[in-house]
Amino acid sequence: MRNFFIGAAVLLALAAGLPAFVKVEYYYVLGYTVLQLIILATAWNILGGFAGYVNFGSGAFFAVGAYTAVSLYKALSLPLGLQILAGAATAGLLGLGVGLLTLRLRGIFFSIATIAITIILETVVLNWAYVGGAKGLPILRPTEVPLFDNYTQWLFFVMVVIAVIAVATARYIQSSWIGRGLRAIRDNEGAAECSGVPTLKLKLFAATISGALMGAAGAPYAMLGSFIEPTSAFSLNHAVNALAMPIIGGTAHWVGPVIGAVLLGTVQQVVTVTISSEINVLVVGVLLVVFVVAAPEGILGLVKKFTGGKK
Protein backbone atom coordinates (compact mmCIF):
# COMPACT_ATOMS: atom_id res chain seq x y z
CA MET A 1 0.00 0.00 0.00
CA ARG A 2 2.67 2.49 1.07
CA ASN A 3 4.96 1.52 -1.83
CA PHE A 4 2.17 2.28 -4.27
CA PHE A 5 1.66 5.80 -2.97
CA ILE A 6 5.39 6.50 -2.84
CA GLY A 7 5.59 5.28 -6.45
CA ALA A 8 2.70 7.52 -7.45
CA ALA A 9 4.28 10.54 -5.74
CA VAL A 10 7.63 9.91 -7.43
CA LEU A 11 5.88 9.58 -10.78
CA LEU A 12 4.06 12.87 -10.32
CA ALA A 13 7.26 14.62 -9.28
CA LEU A 14 9.05 13.25 -12.36
CA ALA A 15 6.22 14.40 -14.61
CA ALA A 16 6.33 17.85 -13.06
CA GLY A 17 10.09 18.08 -13.47
CA LEU A 18 10.25 16.63 -16.97
CA PRO A 19 10.03 19.96 -18.87
CA ALA A 20 13.40 20.93 -17.39
CA PHE A 21 15.00 18.16 -19.46
CA VAL A 22 12.69 17.45 -22.39
CA LYS A 23 11.67 20.37 -24.58
CA VAL A 24 10.36 18.70 -27.75
CA GLU A 25 6.58 19.07 -27.76
CA TYR A 26 6.05 15.85 -29.71
CA TYR A 27 7.15 13.71 -26.77
CA TYR A 28 4.45 15.25 -24.62
CA VAL A 29 1.82 14.50 -27.24
CA LEU A 30 3.13 10.93 -27.40
CA GLY A 31 3.03 10.65 -23.61
CA TYR A 32 -0.46 12.13 -23.55
CA THR A 33 -1.68 9.52 -26.01
CA VAL A 34 -0.27 6.63 -24.00
CA LEU A 35 -1.69 8.07 -20.75
CA GLN A 36 -5.09 8.43 -22.38
CA LEU A 37 -4.92 4.75 -23.27
CA ILE A 38 -3.90 3.81 -19.72
CA ILE A 39 -6.90 5.67 -18.27
CA LEU A 40 -9.35 4.23 -20.79
CA ALA A 41 -8.04 0.68 -20.35
CA THR A 42 -8.02 0.94 -16.55
CA ALA A 43 -11.54 2.38 -16.51
CA TRP A 44 -12.83 -0.30 -18.89
CA ASN A 45 -11.29 -3.01 -16.73
CA ILE A 46 -13.21 -1.98 -13.59
CA LEU A 47 -16.45 -3.11 -15.20
CA GLY A 48 -15.22 -5.36 -18.02
CA GLY A 49 -12.36 -7.14 -16.27
CA PHE A 50 -13.39 -7.22 -12.61
CA ALA A 51 -17.13 -7.75 -13.09
CA GLY A 52 -17.12 -9.33 -16.56
CA TYR A 53 -19.50 -6.85 -18.21
CA VAL A 54 -18.06 -5.90 -21.60
CA ASN A 55 -18.47 -2.29 -22.62
CA PHE A 56 -18.23 -1.63 -26.37
CA GLY A 57 -19.11 2.02 -25.94
CA SER A 58 -15.96 3.48 -24.41
CA GLY A 59 -16.00 6.00 -27.27
CA ALA A 60 -19.34 7.36 -26.07
CA PHE A 61 -18.14 7.90 -22.50
CA PHE A 62 -14.91 9.44 -23.78
CA ALA A 63 -16.76 11.79 -26.14
CA VAL A 64 -19.34 12.77 -23.52
CA GLY A 65 -16.44 13.85 -21.31
CA ALA A 66 -14.86 15.74 -24.20
CA TYR A 67 -18.04 17.52 -25.32
CA THR A 68 -19.09 18.37 -21.77
CA ALA A 69 -15.71 20.04 -21.31
CA VAL A 70 -15.89 21.84 -24.66
CA SER A 71 -19.39 23.18 -24.15
CA LEU A 72 -18.56 24.44 -20.66
CA TYR A 73 -15.35 26.02 -21.91
CA LYS A 74 -17.17 27.76 -24.71
CA ALA A 75 -20.07 28.90 -22.53
CA LEU A 76 -18.34 29.79 -19.27
CA SER A 77 -14.60 29.59 -19.96
CA LEU A 78 -14.29 27.15 -17.09
CA PRO A 79 -10.72 26.19 -16.15
CA LEU A 80 -9.45 22.76 -17.19
CA GLY A 81 -9.82 21.21 -13.72
CA LEU A 82 -13.51 22.00 -13.56
CA GLN A 83 -14.00 20.86 -17.16
CA ILE A 84 -12.53 17.49 -16.24
CA LEU A 85 -14.69 17.17 -13.12
CA ALA A 86 -17.80 18.06 -15.12
CA GLY A 87 -16.85 15.65 -17.90
CA ALA A 88 -16.29 12.86 -15.38
CA ALA A 89 -19.60 13.59 -13.64
CA THR A 90 -21.59 13.59 -16.89
CA ALA A 91 -19.97 10.39 -18.16
CA GLY A 92 -20.44 8.79 -14.74
CA LEU A 93 -24.15 9.63 -14.87
CA LEU A 94 -24.28 8.15 -18.35
CA GLY A 95 -22.72 4.96 -16.97
CA LEU A 96 -25.28 4.87 -14.17
CA GLY A 97 -28.14 5.50 -16.62
CA VAL A 98 -27.09 2.84 -19.12
CA GLY A 99 -26.52 0.51 -16.17
CA LEU A 100 -29.96 1.12 -14.70
CA LEU A 101 -31.55 0.38 -18.06
CA THR A 102 -29.58 -2.76 -18.88
CA LEU A 103 -27.66 -4.22 -15.94
CA ARG A 104 -30.74 -5.90 -14.49
CA LEU A 105 -30.35 -8.29 -17.38
CA ARG A 106 -27.37 -10.55 -17.52
CA GLY A 107 -24.82 -11.09 -20.21
CA ILE A 108 -24.75 -9.43 -23.57
CA PHE A 109 -27.53 -6.84 -23.16
CA PHE A 110 -25.28 -4.26 -21.55
CA SER A 111 -22.75 -4.67 -24.36
CA ILE A 112 -25.37 -4.16 -27.05
CA ALA A 113 -26.76 -1.11 -25.28
CA THR A 114 -23.33 0.50 -25.10
CA ILE A 115 -22.95 0.23 -28.88
CA ALA A 116 -26.39 1.76 -29.35
CA ILE A 117 -25.61 4.60 -26.94
CA THR A 118 -22.49 5.45 -28.94
CA ILE A 119 -24.45 5.73 -32.17
CA ILE A 120 -27.28 7.72 -30.60
CA LEU A 121 -25.01 10.21 -28.86
CA GLU A 122 -22.84 10.66 -31.93
CA THR A 123 -25.96 11.49 -33.92
CA VAL A 124 -27.01 14.03 -31.30
CA VAL A 125 -23.62 15.74 -31.35
CA LEU A 126 -23.51 15.69 -35.18
CA ASN A 127 -26.66 17.82 -35.08
CA TRP A 128 -25.69 20.06 -32.19
CA ALA A 129 -24.64 23.32 -33.79
CA TYR A 130 -23.36 24.96 -30.58
CA VAL A 131 -20.37 22.61 -30.47
CA GLY A 132 -19.88 22.72 -34.23
CA GLY A 133 -21.92 19.70 -35.31
CA ALA A 134 -20.30 17.61 -38.03
CA LYS A 135 -17.93 20.46 -38.99
CA GLY A 136 -16.25 20.32 -35.63
CA LEU A 137 -15.21 23.19 -33.42
CA PRO A 138 -11.83 24.91 -33.23
CA ILE A 139 -10.80 25.73 -29.68
CA LEU A 140 -8.57 28.58 -28.59
CA ARG A 141 -6.43 27.35 -25.74
CA PRO A 142 -6.07 29.67 -22.76
CA THR A 143 -3.09 31.91 -23.37
CA GLU A 144 -1.82 31.64 -19.82
CA VAL A 145 -0.35 28.30 -18.88
CA PRO A 146 -0.16 27.40 -15.20
CA LEU A 147 3.24 26.15 -13.99
CA PHE A 148 4.58 24.98 -17.36
CA ASP A 149 6.29 26.38 -20.49
CA ASN A 150 3.46 25.53 -22.83
CA TYR A 151 -0.05 24.16 -22.76
CA THR A 152 0.88 20.69 -24.08
CA GLN A 153 3.22 20.13 -21.15
CA TRP A 154 0.46 21.19 -18.79
CA LEU A 155 -1.99 18.79 -20.47
CA PHE A 156 0.55 16.00 -20.18
CA PHE A 157 0.91 16.65 -16.46
CA VAL A 158 -2.87 16.74 -15.99
CA MET A 159 -3.14 13.38 -17.75
CA VAL A 160 -0.50 11.91 -15.42
CA VAL A 161 -2.63 13.05 -12.48
CA ILE A 162 -5.81 11.52 -13.93
CA ALA A 163 -3.96 8.28 -14.75
CA VAL A 164 -2.63 8.02 -11.19
CA ILE A 165 -6.14 8.59 -9.82
CA ALA A 166 -7.59 6.01 -12.23
CA VAL A 167 -5.02 3.34 -11.38
CA ALA A 168 -5.28 4.05 -7.64
CA THR A 169 -9.06 3.69 -7.88
CA ALA A 170 -8.81 0.39 -9.75
CA ARG A 171 -6.25 -0.86 -7.27
CA TYR A 172 -8.39 0.09 -4.29
CA ILE A 173 -11.47 -1.54 -5.78
CA GLN A 174 -9.57 -4.72 -6.59
CA SER A 175 -8.16 -5.19 -3.10
CA SER A 176 -11.33 -4.27 -1.22
CA TRP A 177 -14.56 -6.15 -0.54
CA ILE A 178 -16.02 -4.38 -3.59
CA GLY A 179 -13.49 -6.09 -5.84
CA ARG A 180 -14.22 -9.48 -4.32
CA GLY A 181 -17.93 -8.89 -4.89
CA LEU A 182 -17.30 -7.94 -8.54
CA ARG A 183 -15.22 -11.08 -9.03
CA ALA A 184 -17.99 -13.15 -7.51
CA ILE A 185 -20.39 -11.55 -10.02
CA ARG A 186 -18.06 -12.41 -12.91
CA ASP A 187 -17.61 -15.99 -11.70
CA ASN A 188 -21.27 -16.69 -11.01
CA GLU A 189 -23.85 -13.99 -10.57
CA GLY A 190 -26.55 -16.23 -9.11
CA ALA A 191 -24.22 -17.65 -6.51
CA ALA A 192 -22.94 -14.16 -5.71
CA GLU A 193 -26.45 -12.89 -5.03
CA CYS A 194 -27.13 -15.90 -2.79
CA SER A 195 -23.91 -15.14 -0.91
CA GLY A 196 -25.32 -11.77 0.05
CA VAL A 197 -23.68 -9.70 -2.71
CA PRO A 198 -26.00 -6.89 -3.88
CA THR A 199 -25.16 -7.59 -7.51
CA LEU A 200 -27.18 -4.81 -9.13
CA LYS A 201 -25.81 -2.12 -6.81
CA LEU A 202 -22.22 -3.28 -7.33
CA LYS A 203 -22.61 -3.38 -11.10
CA LEU A 204 -24.10 0.12 -11.11
CA PHE A 205 -21.25 1.33 -8.93
CA ALA A 206 -18.69 -0.18 -11.30
CA ALA A 207 -20.46 1.24 -14.38
CA THR A 208 -20.54 4.71 -12.84
CA ILE A 209 -16.88 4.75 -11.78
CA SER A 210 -15.79 3.26 -15.10
CA GLY A 211 -17.82 5.81 -17.06
CA ALA A 212 -16.57 8.72 -14.96
CA LEU A 213 -12.92 7.80 -15.51
CA MET A 214 -13.48 7.49 -19.26
CA GLY A 215 -15.14 10.91 -19.22
CA ALA A 216 -12.16 12.34 -17.36
CA ALA A 217 -9.85 10.86 -20.01
CA GLY A 218 -11.91 12.54 -22.73
CA ALA A 219 -12.33 15.96 -21.13
CA PRO A 220 -8.93 17.45 -22.09
CA TYR A 221 -9.08 15.86 -25.57
CA ALA A 222 -10.21 18.97 -27.45
CA MET A 223 -7.49 21.04 -25.81
CA LEU A 224 -4.73 18.79 -27.11
CA GLY A 225 -5.48 19.37 -30.79
CA SER A 226 -7.27 22.73 -30.32
CA PHE A 227 -10.10 21.15 -32.22
CA ILE A 228 -12.90 18.65 -31.75
CA GLU A 229 -15.21 16.87 -34.16
CA PRO A 230 -17.59 13.95 -33.54
CA THR A 231 -16.08 11.23 -35.74
CA SER A 232 -12.75 11.13 -33.94
CA ALA A 233 -14.24 11.80 -30.49
CA PHE A 234 -16.72 8.92 -30.81
CA SER A 235 -14.28 6.77 -32.78
CA LEU A 236 -14.59 3.02 -32.51
CA ASN A 237 -10.83 3.02 -31.96
CA HIS A 238 -11.36 4.23 -28.39
CA ALA A 239 -13.65 1.29 -27.72
CA VAL A 240 -11.35 -1.25 -29.37
CA ASN A 241 -8.28 0.04 -27.54
CA ALA A 242 -10.08 0.24 -24.20
CA LEU A 243 -11.02 -3.42 -24.32
CA ALA A 244 -8.01 -4.81 -26.22
CA MET A 245 -5.40 -3.43 -23.87
CA PRO A 246 -6.75 -4.95 -20.64
CA ILE A 247 -7.30 -8.27 -22.42
CA ILE A 248 -3.74 -8.25 -23.75
CA GLY A 249 -2.26 -7.12 -20.44
CA GLY A 250 -4.50 -9.27 -18.25
CA THR A 251 -7.88 -8.38 -16.77
CA ALA A 252 -7.56 -9.97 -13.34
CA HIS A 253 -5.18 -7.40 -11.86
CA TRP A 254 -5.12 -3.59 -11.96
CA VAL A 255 -1.64 -3.64 -13.46
CA GLY A 256 -2.82 -5.63 -16.53
CA PRO A 257 -4.45 -2.70 -18.35
CA VAL A 258 -1.45 -0.50 -17.56
CA ILE A 259 0.97 -3.03 -19.08
CA GLY A 260 -1.28 -3.51 -22.09
CA ALA A 261 -1.72 0.20 -22.66
CA VAL A 262 1.96 1.12 -22.27
CA LEU A 263 3.06 -1.70 -24.54
CA LEU A 264 0.44 -1.34 -27.23
CA GLY A 265 0.28 2.42 -27.01
CA THR A 266 4.00 2.66 -27.62
CA VAL A 267 3.93 0.12 -30.46
CA GLN A 268 1.03 1.99 -32.03
CA GLN A 269 2.88 5.28 -31.89
CA VAL A 270 6.06 3.76 -33.33
CA VAL A 271 4.06 2.13 -36.12
CA THR A 272 2.20 5.37 -36.80
CA VAL A 273 5.43 7.31 -37.16
CA THR A 274 7.49 4.71 -39.01
CA ILE A 275 4.96 2.85 -41.16
CA SER A 276 1.47 4.28 -41.31
CA SER A 277 -1.35 5.47 -39.09
CA GLU A 278 -3.66 2.91 -40.65
CA ILE A 279 -1.50 -0.08 -39.75
CA ASN A 280 -1.52 0.77 -36.04
CA VAL A 281 -5.20 -0.17 -35.80
CA LEU A 282 -4.42 -3.47 -37.47
CA VAL A 283 -1.66 -4.17 -34.92
CA VAL A 284 -4.18 -3.95 -32.06
CA GLY A 285 -6.67 -6.17 -33.85
CA VAL A 286 -4.17 -8.88 -34.68
CA LEU A 287 -2.66 -8.89 -31.17
CA LEU A 288 -6.15 -9.04 -29.63
CA VAL A 289 -7.03 -12.12 -31.66
CA VAL A 290 -3.69 -13.77 -30.89
CA PHE A 291 -4.07 -13.19 -27.16
CA VAL A 292 -7.72 -14.26 -26.97
CA VAL A 293 -6.82 -17.52 -28.69
CA ALA A 294 -3.39 -18.27 -27.23
CA ALA A 295 -3.26 -16.48 -23.87
CA PRO A 296 -6.73 -15.57 -22.60
CA GLU A 297 -5.29 -14.41 -19.29
CA GLY A 298 -3.05 -11.92 -21.06
CA ILE A 299 0.55 -11.06 -20.35
CA LEU A 300 -0.06 -11.41 -16.59
CA GLY A 301 -1.31 -14.94 -17.17
CA LEU A 302 1.80 -15.77 -19.18
CA VAL A 303 4.07 -14.35 -16.49
CA LYS A 304 2.26 -16.40 -13.87
CA LYS A 305 2.56 -19.51 -15.99
CA PHE A 306 6.29 -19.19 -16.57
CA THR A 307 7.20 -18.18 -13.05
CA GLY A 308 5.17 -21.19 -11.98
CA GLY A 309 2.60 -19.91 -9.57
CA LYS A 310 1.94 -17.07 -7.25
CA LYS A 311 2.79 -13.48 -7.84
Added chain:
Amino acid sequence: MTSLLEIQGLSKNFGGFTALDGVSIDIRKGERFGLIGPNGSGKTTLINCVSGALPNDAGRILFAGEEISRLPAYQRTRRGIARSFQIPRPFASMSVLENLVVPLEYVVHRGSLHTADTRSEAMEILRGMGLADKADTQSNQLSQVELRKLELARAMAARPQLLISDEAMAGLSSNEISEVLEILFKLNAAGITIIMIEHIMQAVMKFSQRVVCLDAGRIICEGTPASIVQDAGVQRAYLGA
Protein backbone atom coordinates in the same frame (compact mmCIF):
# COMPACT_ATOMS: atom_id res chain seq x y z
CA MET B 1 -42.09 -25.14 18.06
CA THR B 2 -42.62 -21.95 16.09
CA SER B 3 -42.59 -21.57 12.34
CA LEU B 4 -39.42 -20.32 10.70
CA LEU B 5 -40.55 -20.45 7.09
CA GLU B 6 -44.18 -20.21 6.03
CA ILE B 7 -44.99 -20.74 2.38
CA GLN B 8 -48.61 -19.79 1.69
CA GLY B 9 -50.37 -20.63 -1.57
CA LEU B 10 -47.25 -20.19 -3.68
CA SER B 11 -47.71 -20.30 -7.46
CA LYS B 12 -45.30 -19.89 -10.30
CA ASN B 13 -45.94 -20.10 -14.05
CA PHE B 14 -43.47 -20.18 -16.90
CA GLY B 15 -45.63 -19.00 -19.79
CA GLY B 16 -48.45 -21.51 -19.99
CA PHE B 17 -46.67 -24.06 -17.83
CA THR B 18 -47.62 -24.18 -14.17
CA ALA B 19 -44.52 -25.10 -12.19
CA LEU B 20 -46.02 -24.47 -8.77
CA ASP B 21 -49.73 -24.48 -8.04
CA GLY B 22 -50.79 -23.17 -4.65
CA VAL B 23 -48.08 -24.80 -2.56
CA SER B 24 -48.30 -24.22 1.20
CA ILE B 25 -45.62 -25.51 3.57
CA ASP B 26 -44.86 -24.61 7.15
CA ILE B 27 -41.34 -25.32 8.34
CA ARG B 28 -40.59 -25.21 12.03
CA LYS B 29 -37.48 -23.89 13.65
CA GLY B 30 -34.80 -26.57 13.97
CA GLU B 31 -36.63 -29.00 11.73
CA ARG B 32 -35.01 -31.43 9.29
CA PHE B 33 -37.33 -31.24 6.34
CA GLY B 34 -37.21 -33.38 3.21
CA LEU B 35 -38.59 -32.29 -0.15
CA ILE B 36 -39.01 -35.00 -2.76
CA GLY B 37 -40.73 -35.41 -6.08
CA PRO B 38 -40.00 -36.64 -9.59
CA ASN B 39 -37.97 -34.57 -12.05
CA GLY B 40 -39.87 -31.47 -13.12
CA SER B 41 -42.21 -31.59 -10.13
CA GLY B 42 -41.21 -28.08 -9.02
CA LYS B 43 -38.75 -28.70 -6.20
CA THR B 44 -36.02 -26.43 -7.51
CA THR B 45 -38.57 -23.82 -8.64
CA LEU B 46 -39.93 -23.79 -5.10
CA ILE B 47 -36.56 -23.13 -3.54
CA ASN B 48 -35.69 -20.62 -6.25
CA CYS B 49 -38.79 -18.71 -5.16
CA VAL B 50 -37.86 -19.04 -1.49
CA SER B 51 -34.26 -17.95 -1.99
CA GLY B 52 -35.24 -15.12 -4.32
CA ALA B 53 -33.70 -16.29 -7.58
CA LEU B 54 -37.20 -16.25 -9.14
CA PRO B 55 -40.15 -14.01 -8.28
CA ASN B 56 -43.32 -15.91 -7.35
CA ASP B 57 -46.58 -15.10 -9.17
CA ALA B 58 -49.03 -15.62 -6.31
CA GLY B 59 -48.88 -16.45 -2.63
CA ARG B 60 -46.69 -15.28 0.21
CA ILE B 61 -43.43 -16.36 1.80
CA LEU B 62 -42.85 -15.48 5.44
CA PHE B 63 -39.53 -15.92 7.14
CA ALA B 64 -39.34 -15.51 10.91
CA GLY B 65 -42.78 -13.91 10.73
CA GLU B 66 -41.90 -11.30 8.08
CA GLU B 67 -42.97 -11.31 4.47
CA ILE B 68 -39.94 -11.71 2.19
CA SER B 69 -41.62 -12.44 -1.19
CA ARG B 70 -40.56 -9.12 -2.71
CA LEU B 71 -37.02 -8.93 -1.35
CA PRO B 72 -34.05 -9.43 -3.68
CA ALA B 73 -32.07 -12.60 -3.10
CA TYR B 74 -29.12 -10.98 -1.34
CA GLN B 75 -31.40 -9.50 1.32
CA ARG B 76 -32.99 -12.87 1.96
CA THR B 77 -29.50 -14.30 2.45
CA ARG B 78 -28.76 -11.52 4.91
CA ARG B 79 -31.94 -12.37 6.81
CA GLY B 80 -30.82 -15.95 7.21
CA ILE B 81 -31.75 -18.08 4.20
CA ALA B 82 -28.78 -19.77 2.53
CA ARG B 83 -28.76 -22.36 -0.20
CA SER B 84 -26.46 -24.67 -2.03
CA PHE B 85 -26.84 -25.21 -5.76
CA GLN B 86 -27.73 -28.47 -7.45
CA ILE B 87 -24.95 -28.01 -9.98
CA PRO B 88 -22.06 -26.55 -7.96
CA ARG B 89 -21.40 -22.90 -8.73
CA PRO B 90 -18.04 -22.10 -7.18
CA PHE B 91 -16.41 -18.71 -7.66
CA ALA B 92 -13.91 -20.36 -9.98
CA SER B 93 -11.29 -17.59 -10.00
CA MET B 94 -10.96 -17.73 -6.21
CA SER B 95 -9.39 -20.12 -3.75
CA VAL B 96 -11.65 -22.30 -1.62
CA LEU B 97 -11.07 -20.02 1.35
CA GLU B 98 -11.91 -16.88 -0.63
CA ASN B 99 -15.20 -18.45 -1.72
CA LEU B 100 -16.23 -18.34 1.93
CA VAL B 101 -14.85 -14.86 2.50
CA VAL B 102 -17.47 -13.47 0.06
CA PRO B 103 -20.52 -14.29 2.24
CA LEU B 104 -18.55 -13.53 5.39
CA GLU B 105 -17.79 -10.05 4.09
CA TYR B 106 -21.19 -9.38 2.58
CA VAL B 107 -23.43 -10.93 5.20
CA VAL B 108 -21.72 -11.42 8.53
CA HIS B 109 -19.14 -8.66 8.79
CA ARG B 110 -20.69 -6.00 6.60
CA GLY B 111 -18.90 -2.70 7.05
CA SER B 112 -16.15 -4.00 9.30
CA LEU B 113 -12.54 -4.20 8.21
CA HIS B 114 -11.14 -7.18 10.07
CA THR B 115 -9.83 -9.22 7.17
CA ALA B 116 -7.76 -11.51 9.37
CA ASP B 117 -10.81 -12.48 11.46
CA THR B 118 -12.76 -13.24 8.31
CA ARG B 119 -10.07 -15.60 7.12
CA SER B 120 -9.77 -17.49 10.39
CA GLU B 121 -13.55 -17.74 10.53
CA ALA B 122 -13.62 -19.14 6.99
CA MET B 123 -10.92 -21.61 7.99
CA GLU B 124 -13.05 -22.72 10.95
CA ILE B 125 -16.00 -23.51 8.68
CA LEU B 126 -13.74 -25.39 6.24
CA ARG B 127 -12.44 -27.51 9.10
CA GLY B 128 -16.00 -28.45 10.03
CA MET B 129 -16.59 -29.56 6.44
CA GLY B 130 -13.34 -31.47 6.14
CA LEU B 131 -12.04 -29.04 3.51
CA ALA B 132 -9.34 -27.37 5.58
CA ASP B 133 -6.46 -28.88 3.62
CA LYS B 134 -7.96 -27.47 0.39
CA ALA B 135 -8.22 -23.89 1.66
CA ASP B 136 -5.67 -22.48 -0.77
CA THR B 137 -6.66 -24.65 -3.72
CA GLN B 138 -8.21 -22.83 -6.67
CA SER B 139 -11.87 -23.82 -6.47
CA ASN B 140 -12.03 -25.05 -10.07
CA GLN B 141 -9.51 -27.77 -9.18
CA LEU B 142 -11.83 -29.56 -6.73
CA SER B 143 -13.35 -33.02 -7.10
CA GLN B 144 -17.11 -33.45 -7.30
CA VAL B 145 -17.60 -34.29 -3.61
CA GLU B 146 -15.35 -31.41 -2.60
CA LEU B 147 -17.41 -29.06 -4.75
CA ARG B 148 -20.58 -30.20 -2.99
CA LYS B 149 -18.96 -29.60 0.36
CA LEU B 150 -17.79 -26.18 -0.81
CA GLU B 151 -21.40 -25.36 -1.76
CA LEU B 152 -22.49 -26.21 1.77
CA ALA B 153 -19.52 -24.46 3.35
CA ARG B 154 -20.18 -21.25 1.40
CA ALA B 155 -23.84 -21.38 2.36
CA MET B 156 -22.86 -21.86 5.99
CA ALA B 157 -20.48 -18.90 5.84
CA ALA B 158 -23.56 -16.67 5.53
CA ARG B 159 -24.46 -17.87 9.06
CA PRO B 160 -28.00 -18.87 8.06
CA GLN B 161 -30.91 -19.93 10.22
CA LEU B 162 -32.25 -21.93 7.32
CA LEU B 163 -30.09 -23.99 4.98
CA ILE B 164 -31.55 -25.28 1.74
CA SER B 165 -29.52 -28.15 0.38
CA ASP B 166 -30.42 -28.72 -3.28
CA GLU B 167 -29.37 -32.25 -4.25
CA ALA B 168 -26.05 -32.02 -2.46
CA MET B 169 -25.59 -35.78 -2.86
CA ALA B 170 -26.59 -36.52 -6.45
CA GLY B 171 -23.92 -38.57 -8.19
CA LEU B 172 -21.85 -39.25 -5.08
CA SER B 173 -20.73 -42.66 -3.87
CA SER B 174 -22.35 -44.17 -0.79
CA ASN B 175 -19.34 -43.32 1.38
CA GLU B 176 -19.44 -39.74 0.20
CA ILE B 177 -23.20 -39.62 0.80
CA SER B 178 -22.79 -40.61 4.42
CA GLU B 179 -20.03 -38.03 4.75
CA VAL B 180 -22.33 -35.24 3.52
CA LEU B 181 -25.22 -36.58 5.63
CA GLU B 182 -23.04 -36.47 8.69
CA ILE B 183 -22.21 -32.82 7.99
CA LEU B 184 -25.89 -31.96 7.63
CA PHE B 185 -26.80 -33.76 10.88
CA LYS B 186 -24.04 -31.84 12.65
CA LEU B 187 -25.31 -28.50 11.33
CA ASN B 188 -28.84 -29.35 12.40
CA ALA B 189 -27.62 -30.30 15.85
CA ALA B 190 -26.08 -26.82 16.02
CA GLY B 191 -29.56 -25.36 15.60
CA ILE B 192 -29.86 -24.82 11.85
CA THR B 193 -33.13 -25.63 10.14
CA ILE B 194 -32.48 -27.68 7.03
CA ILE B 195 -34.52 -28.30 3.91
CA MET B 196 -33.11 -31.23 2.00
CA ILE B 197 -34.03 -31.73 -1.62
CA GLU B 198 -32.86 -35.11 -2.72
CA HIS B 199 -33.47 -37.98 -5.10
CA ILE B 200 -31.53 -40.47 -3.02
CA MET B 201 -34.31 -42.00 -0.95
CA GLN B 202 -32.23 -43.66 1.77
CA ALA B 203 -30.62 -40.30 2.50
CA VAL B 204 -33.88 -38.31 2.66
CA MET B 205 -35.62 -41.00 4.68
CA LYS B 206 -32.76 -41.25 7.13
CA PHE B 207 -32.34 -37.50 7.48
CA SER B 208 -35.83 -36.01 7.49
CA GLN B 209 -38.26 -35.70 10.35
CA ARG B 210 -40.97 -34.73 7.91
CA VAL B 211 -41.22 -35.13 4.16
CA VAL B 212 -43.31 -33.40 1.50
CA CYS B 213 -43.73 -34.93 -1.94
CA LEU B 214 -44.39 -32.63 -4.90
CA ASP B 215 -45.81 -33.74 -8.20
CA ALA B 216 -46.58 -31.42 -11.11
CA GLY B 217 -46.37 -28.39 -8.83
CA ARG B 218 -48.72 -29.65 -6.12
CA ILE B 219 -48.18 -31.30 -2.78
CA ILE B 220 -49.45 -34.83 -3.09
CA CYS B 221 -48.38 -36.12 0.30
CA GLU B 222 -46.96 -34.91 3.57
CA GLY B 223 -45.86 -36.90 6.59
CA THR B 224 -43.14 -38.87 8.30
CA PRO B 225 -40.66 -40.70 6.07
CA ALA B 226 -42.30 -44.00 7.02
CA SER B 227 -45.80 -42.86 6.06
CA ILE B 228 -44.57 -41.27 2.81
CA VAL B 229 -43.21 -44.48 1.36
CA GLN B 230 -46.53 -46.19 2.09
CA ASP B 231 -48.57 -43.55 0.27
CA ALA B 232 -50.09 -44.86 -2.95
CA GLY B 233 -49.88 -41.48 -4.69
CA VAL B 234 -46.20 -41.11 -3.92
CA GLN B 235 -45.48 -44.63 -5.10
CA ARG B 236 -47.27 -43.96 -8.36
CA ALA B 237 -45.75 -40.54 -9.00
CA TYR B 238 -42.30 -40.97 -7.65
CA LEU B 239 -41.27 -44.51 -6.98
CA GLY B 240 -42.67 -45.68 -10.29
CA ALA B 241 -44.66 -48.53 -8.78
